[in-house]
Amino acid sequence: MTRSTFTGIACGAAAGALWGLSLLAPELIGPFAPLQLASVRFVTYGVIALLLLAPKLKTLLPHLGAAEWWGLLGLSLMGNIIYYSLLSTAVQLCGVAMPSLIVGFIPVTVTLVGALRHDxxxxxxxxxxxMLLSAGGIVCIAWQNFHNASPQHQGGLWVQLAGLLMAACALLSWTGFVVKNANWLRRLDHITHNDWNLLTGLVTGALALLMLPLAFLLPQHLPATGWAHFLMVACGMGLLASVVANAFWNSMTRLLPLTMVGQMILFETLFSLFYGFLWEQRFPRPLEACAIVLAISGVISCVRAHGPAKHG
Incomplete structure (x- = not known):
């Protein structure tokens, strides 16, 4: 394994560790809606991005044309606004397990897209x-989820199907984000990976401002208590799971080929499961432990396929 490969995997693991918190966050905000969490999280992302970019904007703006701004808009929607709104709704409808397993298919979809590319x-x-090892891990979690549904999320068949649909749409949205973001990072060698992350955050924050009235003015009854806790969780997600995690992700994307980038998303699944076990105060069940082993084996198998002879 080359040094760049090792660094890329470490960055992917760090991003996954922080993104895993995103799947737990909807469980922590109580009566607040997923749209409210997403809007405050991404406004925070935008504000922090603006503060960090302010000294660099005069240098960066000449490198950004209409194509780049449209690209940033698409990435902000696919990778942040649409993705997290769908994912948060799925978590509140049917718990952490089902969204984890559906989003867990991203390594398979992204790896397949990467392998089919001409380059x-x-x-x-x-x-x-x-890909088979990754899919095997996902199947184990799926089987466990549908036979051991959490009591607080047993809302009937239609609720489960709605959660499944939301998670599946989130899968498609984030697969598109990963592929498009990788394309832009390879094309824009005059912009650092972190500046591209912050520019994405700037556009995401602007879009999230439009979400605020929808999230907080339309609901007839807003929670009377718990606002400090909600803001702490939402702003914490904006800093850790957006600004910091996305910086790690973009760094990894420039270090690894797309066929390996997909496998790095498994770290988010692994960490989200780990946080779920801590939240529920239990150890993994046999199928969950098997899923973890299969997921890790999938990453190792992918790294071996990209040996020094193939990727150096």
């Missing part, structure tokens, strides 16, 4: 073992 150094068949 891929690997054939799809070389990545089949890692």
């Amino acid at each position: 891929s150094t690997l054939h799809v068949r070389q990545l089949v073992p890692s």
Whole structure:
């Protein structure tokens, strides 16, 4: 394993550790709605991005044309606003497990897209073992979820199906984000990965400002208490799961090929499961432990497929 590969994997793990908190956050905000959490989180992302970018804007703006701004708009929607709103709603409808398993398919979808690209150094068949291991882990979690549903999320078949649909749409949205973001980072060698992250945050924050009236003015009854706790969780997500985690992710995206980038998303699934176990104060069940082993094996298999001879 080369040094850049090791650094890329470490950055992917760090991003996953912080993103894993995002799946737990809807459980922590009590009576507040997912849209309210998402809007405050992303406004925070935008405000922090603006403060950090302010000294650099005069230097950066000449490098940003209409295509770049449209690209940032698409990334902000796919990777932040749409994705997290769908994911948060799915978590509140049916708990952490189902969204975790559906979003867990992202490594398979992104790896497949990366392998089918004309510039891929690997054939799809070389990545089949890692994708099968990843899918096996997801199947284990799916089986566990549908046979051991959490009592507070047993809302009937239609609620479960609605949560499933929301999570599936989140999967498609974030797959598009990962692929498009990787394309932009490879094209814009004159903009650092963190500046691109902050520019994405700037656009995301502007969009989130438009969400605030929808999130807080339309509901007839807003919670009377718990505002300090809600703001602490939402702003914490904006800093940790957006500003910091996305910086790690963009750094990793420039260090690893797209076929390996997909597998790094498994860290989010692993950490979200770990946080879920802590929240529920229990150890993994046998199928969950099997899923963790399979997911880690999938990452190892993917790294081996990208050995020094194929990626250096």
